[in-house]
Amino acid sequence: MVIRRLLLYLKPYQKRFWIAFAALLLATGADVVLPVIVSHFIDHYLVPRTFDRDTLLLLGGSFLLLQFLSAGLHYYQLFSFQTIAQWVIRQLRIDVFAKVQHLGLSFFDRTPDGSLVSRITNDTEAIKDMYINVLSSFMQNFIFIIGVFIAMFVLDVRLALWCLILLPVSLTLMQGYRRLSSKVYRISRQKLAQMNAKLNESIQGMNIIQSLRQEARLRREFGSLNEEHYRAALKNVKLFGLMLRPATQLLSVLATVAVLNFFGFESFMGTVKIGVLYGFLNLLDRIFEPVNQMMMRLSQLQQAVVSAERVFELLDRTEYAPQKQGEKNPVITEGRIEFANVSFSYDGKNDVLKNISFVAEPGQTVALVGHTGSGKSSIINLLMRFYPVERGEIKIDGHPLQTYDDQELRSKIGLVLQDPFLFVGDVKSNIRLHNESITDEQIKEAAQFVQAAPFIEKLPRGYEEPVVERGATFSSGQRQLISFARTMAIHPKILVLDEATASVDTETEEAIQAALQKMRQGRTTIAIAHRLSTIQDADLILVLHRGEIVERGSHQELLAMKGLYHKMYLLQTYGSAVEV
Template structure:
């Protein structure tokens, strides 16, 4: 698992990342084609402007010719070029931006879909804050690539090509001299990319760690305050924040050295070269002022887009690093276990069987060893044992959250791997010790936006588990708002709502993972009555926290260190006077101490 986790932190080759980003633009080729045509048109209009000024200076101003008609045509042409350039540049920029936002929308949906398909083994290892950072911060950086970089790069590259064409039109020899500027610019860009990629990768990773620490701190704030861990958490947060700051500072120093200042030096040298050339030429022959003006103008226009591209190199580099992190996540193959084979059986009886199942989370230490049992249709199996004995692991395997290392799990005689996800999830109901409620209202937390569950089904399910007793007392009833994770409800109310959610599906197999552990005694009594009705006609597997709640179970398995050490009914296990007997006496003693009367 650690190797898989480390794999996600390794950088992808930037050329491959860039190709994948461009692939997202293929579905938008029509819009991009129109935008590119407008871009070429707008760029051409901007480049022709100095040519018209050159014609005015050399053919009319220096010659003292002031014919009204040609001058009006030149002025109208010059203004027309500027207006048309402004309109076309606005339109192409709008189109490029529209395509860019559409691409990022697709990318975010793709990465979120991939995260939903990942197995629980992945979430066991990867911090939630890091995932949030990749789906939000990293994709936001990629958005800047399309919005702030790609359009500018394309526009400026086209503009530079146009500038060189105009330069060659004016003076071939001088234009060839200016070509020698390009290698120096390419060297600066390569140096910047080489060093900045290291800094931005470190910045992105530290930002993920900051998000992970924030997520952990906010969720565990009660524990932090109870155990007075504020100073320690603050110190650790400051350490990560300092490393993030140092990486940022390194990138800022690199930007200050290799971006505009270096390009400005080259532009000054180029201007000196051009002026020197015209100065030397003027010693032997007259110099056309219009050509000098146009060349200096083009030289200035040449370096402005270069500066724009250099200043966006930092955004470009950050975007490639962020995109690489996103693609690493999208390429991750730790998917949730799914269906295999061509058969698609259905769950009709709910007979569950484990055959010599062995399982390990890390591939090294087995948490389950040769587990075998069978639960008949409509029967109830209880799993008991100390913490870490493997009870929840059996549930996780039955829900196909993980794949067993050895052995086989059967439902109705068919291998668990042959069932479609839809069939398995619809016919299996799971209630956890710590129920999870979604932000919204009570009604949609019970039906989970399933249109097949009617309003009557929602109400019946709530009544079935006695959740209606507190829902009906609320001013808005089933429309009452539910805060994040159900924070506005008591633990007992959250558990009752999770019971109602499960029963609304009418599952064939019912799995209870210490479902009454968070409920008070009075509420537990009500739930036990509901459980008796819930178990009728359903196969039930229950992890028991209180042994008194499983007295009527058909079969009880006692687990210890991943193995079944005892099995039987409540009465038969008490007669054996083994581990179950000791656990029962211990709980009875605690209950007597808590309730001496």
């Protein structure tokens, strides 16, 4: 099943494939004919010592012509098969990467990043080896073996029939190795993926590892995975060393002895043609080299099959990001948001949101507050349609959230996270994010609007200042300002702020608060806040506790209730829940 699915990737390139296959047939034919020509020369000219100049020139010219023809055809078929293999792997990597881009966040919640990287890079590389080395090698050697047996039958039918016994014996060896090595390779690929995951985790958390002196522990854990990978690889080396070259060499010696005995008995009963003897020994020697090559390629085949299983398992995943439903194409014009009895669970067992209901009118600011784990971010995740709404309903401008096109949602809802993500490139490209409809002038206006222009213009190259991975050379406040500019460059109707000022110092926060006031004007804003001082002017504050809205109202109304919000306010203002 896996092999057949891999071969289906050859379909778009079948014309080039069959041309290369024809070249392979011709090259194999030339290789097989060469010992037959030599055998004919020995029996009909060398032994009888009947030399004819024209015939010898013809035989010699044919021999050289076939040599050059074989070399040229082998080059063409090898180049063609490798080119096709590169095309196939290029397409397979695109398919895997595209699949990953469309999987829902629920998949990424439980899949380590390093494991995904391993599938897209290491596993596809192993599959490439199958197309480049295994497929062409098996085809070439299989055809060569058929050609050798045809030549054997031309030389001596009886001995050729006896030599057919070699085929089932060789196939049994190959099947035995494949069966034994499959389990070993599966373990090896799993451990490699786990090592990649551990390495990725270590690199991302290096500052924590070093600050908490966890280097020794991580080294032990990585060393343990590395040791398990080494042991699996060593088991395969033992199988390879035992069942491949030694086994085929033993088979080759036994076959050679059998052929010599056959001709020995023939010599007692009559004459033996030296040319036929040479031809058979030459062909017998040639037949075991392709068997050896196919046996040696079995390890790469097994790696490719195991890797393909992992890649196709990823391609067959069905945890897609929530998709648009229905034929209607509503447009966000006002920005009115309504949650109606929304409940949600990440694992299908424990609800993190329970009957959430509220309305954010156009232009209003609704703040979400509560302790860690109260469900604030889950509300944002559902509004952004990162996860499907399973119970209850979310509407924007009166239309169900699931009826909107992705492009409409992403262009009308601006998201600013607490930990902004910057891509490798420059400042300008991080604000534009390849949206060609945003001009350079609009980028500068957005940066000016969110108070980012002063620090950007002081950079050595201004808006073309290079940005390294995750924007590591910028301060957290600078990264946040750039993400603010990125959001405002698309002029969203709805703003979603996930504690947008948490990474900014007090001086910068004052400037950003002023920018936020302008950003919120005429836009519906949903803001997660830990510092209550930043949302005191919100039109509606929702206090969440264990997935439920336990209080709602304005800042003053909530203080008057003297409930959970009042305690949180006292803790942040005075450091104690007892009023001063």
